[in-house]
Amino acid sequence: MAQRIDIPPGEAEDPLIGRRVRDFSIVECIGRGGMGAVYRAEHLLLREPRALKVIRAELFRAVPHAVERFEREARIAVKLRHPNLVLLHDFFVEDGDHFLVMEYVVGQSLAELLRARGALSTAEICRIGVQCCAGLAHAHELGIVHRDLSPENVMLTPTAEGPMVKIIDFGVARAALSQETTTRVSDATLTRVGDFVGKPRYASPEQAGSLRPGEELDARSDLYSLGLVLYEMATGALPFRSESAVGYLALHLYQEPPPPSELRPELNISPALERVILRCLEKDRAQRFASAAELGRALEEVSRENRARLERAPARRPGRAPLAAGAAAVALGLAALVAWRFHSPVSPPPLTETARAPATPPPAPVPAPAPVTRAPEPVPAPEPTSVPTARVTPKPSPAPVPAPEPARKPAPARVAPKPAPAATSPFGSDEEMDAAFEAAVQFEAEHGPADAVANWKKFRARGPSPALDERAKRRITELTLGGMKTFP
Ligand SMILES: Nc1ncnc2c1ncn2[C@@H]1O[C@H](COP(=O)(O)OP(=O)(O)O)[C@@H](O)[C@H]1O
Numbered sequence: 001m002a003q004r005i006d007i008p009p010g011e012a013e014d015p016l017i018g019r020r021v022r023d024f025s026i027v028e029c030i031g032r033g034g035m036g037a038v039y040r041a042e043h044l045l046l047r048e049p050r051a052l053k054v055i056r057a058e059l060f061r062a063v064p065h066a067v068e069r070f071e072r073e074a075r076i077a078v079k080l081r082h083p084n085l086v087l088l089h090d091f092f093v094e095d096g097d098h099f100l101v102m103e104y105v106v107g108q109s110l111a112e113l114l115r116a117r118g119a120l121s122t123a124e125i126c127r128i129g130v131q132c133c134a135g136l137a138h139a140h141e142l143g144i145v146h147r148d149l150s151p152e153n154v155m156l157t158p159t160a161e162g163p164m165v166k167i168i169d170f171g172v173a174r175a176a177l178s179q180e181t182t183t184r185v186s187d188a189t190l191t192r193v194g195d196f197v198g199k200p201r202y203a204s205p206e207q208a209g210s211l212r213p214g215e216e217l218d219a220r221s222d223l224y225s226l227g228l229v230l231y232e233m234a235t236g237a238l239p240f241r242s243e244s245a246v247g248y249l250a251l252h253l254y255q256e257p258p259p260p261s262e263l264r265p266e267l268n269i270s271p272a273l274e275r276v277i278l279r280c281l282e283k284d285r286a287q288r289f290a291s292a293a294e295l296g297r298a299l300e301e302v303s304r305e306n307r308a309r310l311e312r313a314p315a316r317r318p319g320r321a322p323l324a325a326g327a328a329a330v331a332l333g334l335a336a337l338v339a340w341r342f343h344s345p346v347s348p349p350p351l352t353e354t355a356r357a358p359a360t361p362p363p364a365p366v367p368a369p370a371p372v373t374r375a376p377e378p379v380p381a382p383e384p385t386s387v388p389t390a391r392v393t394p395k396p397s398p399a400p401v402p403a404p405e406p407a408r409k410p411a412p413a414r415v416a417p418k419p420a421p422a423a424t425s426p427f428g429s430d431e432e433m434d435a436a437f438e439a440a441v442q443f444e445a446e447h448g449p450a451d452a453v454a455n456w457k458k459f460r461a462r463g464p465s466p467a468l469d470e471r472a473k474r475r476i477t478e479l480t481l482g483g484m485k486t487f488p
């Protein structure tokens with residue numbers, strides 16, 4: 001069984017930050033997880049941002065044939081070219097550490113969005129779900145199963161039309177480091193079911209052990225995981241809850257999910273959407289949609305029905321008097337928004353037009369300073385990480401236990417020190433922090449949503465006070481969904 005790298009947080013101690021590796025200057029750490037760390041970097045010649053995922057050499061030494069497998073998987077992943085999949089630009093090895101060079105995705109993860117907003121509207125769910133299907137369909141056509149689809153691995157970039165999906169974290173490293181051998185669907189000789197490394201909350205029954213001897217994991221496993229993601233978008237929570245990784249796997253194997261409308265009756269979840277979600281969550285993969293493309297078409301149909309329903313709704317066709325009242329309300333709203341941008345410490349109500357009440361009511365637009373409250377975490381249970389196999393007849397794990405991570409590895413020899421860029425340096429004073437916040441608000445008014453989100457992330461990276469950090473996070477969320485106001 002693969003082990004997680006235990007890298008303590010704290011960027012100041014990270015020897016890679018502010019360094020140069022080959023053509024890249026490493027700016028900041030943007031994610032740490034089971035397989036290593038992900039950094040935002042700048043390509044020094046192209047002056048373009050990139051995301052660098054680094055897998056430390058120690059992990060490879062611990063798992064037999066991991067390097068060969070990693071390289072083979074990278075050769076497959078580099079073929080993925082689709083607007084809804086993160087682009088893998090390059091791959092290199094420096095002092096034994098493996099670097100994946102990826103397109104840098106501006107935005108937030110669906111997990112962050114769900115934490116901030118709770119349940120989403122039918123339109124938002126369909127927009128995100130359809131794009132997930134498009135990206136997965138492309139990968140599946142190439143014989144690649146993601147294996148770890150979850151809200152953490154769905155990045156959302158804001159655009160004028162609404163969030164654009166980029167699926168990240170294809171199982172390049174995971175397939176190499178787990179005893180589960182490959183991400184290829186078609187090559188039976190390379191496929192074996194064994195220990196699986198991923199998020200048990202989002203695992204399919206097949207990953208939990210339902211495959212019979214001779215059967216292979218296939219694309220329908222991703223459709224189950226996507227069903228869980230759709231479920232979470234619809235309800236703000238997952239159908240199952242357990243204290244342990246093995247508990248989750250057992251639930252995926254044997255427990256019927258409660259229908260979303262039973263979990264959250266007050267949300268009036270679209271019955272058509274519910275049918276689609278529950279079909280994804282069938283234990284028997286033969287009962288699910290046959291492909292990501294078919295699921296995508298079903299979601300498009302739900303979206304069309306939803307749009308037609310909203311257009312029929314009386315609130316959408318105001319007569320003259322309501323129109324005038326509506327115009328006055330809009331004017332008032334705009335005035336409130338302008339006032340908020342410059343004075344109010346709380347976020348304006350979400351701009352997104354939803355078919356039903358949002359799970360988390362928007363905060364009242366009061367101008368006086370108010371304590372900032374966090375939206376409740378929809379899924380409070382901590383994510384169990386690496387899990388043993390949950391096959392009904394478990395086989396002994398042949399994986400040697402990797403040596404514990406030694407003290408932080410020194411930077412590779414060819415890495416030249418470089419001072420960290422000023423943009424992420426901490427604030428010198430409260431005044432400087434307040435001024436930076438105001439500047440970011442101003443920036444938002446003058447730039448497109450993706451640039452504005454990138455700018456808010458820079459602001460957050462400098463470590464503002466919790467209250468300002470919360471407001472920055474809310475702005476990122478509003479900007480991510482903002483385009484949806486034109487998408488009923
Ligand atoms: N290409 C990217 N662009 C921007 N952020 C990214 C990118 N890839 C990863 N991240 C960030 O790093 C985090 C961890 O990356 P991921 O590839 O999912 O690794 P892990 O194996 O640790 O889950 C993500 O949740 C995301 O916040």
Ligand SMILES: [Mg+2]
Nearest residue numbers: 033152153169
């Ligand atoms: Mg991930």
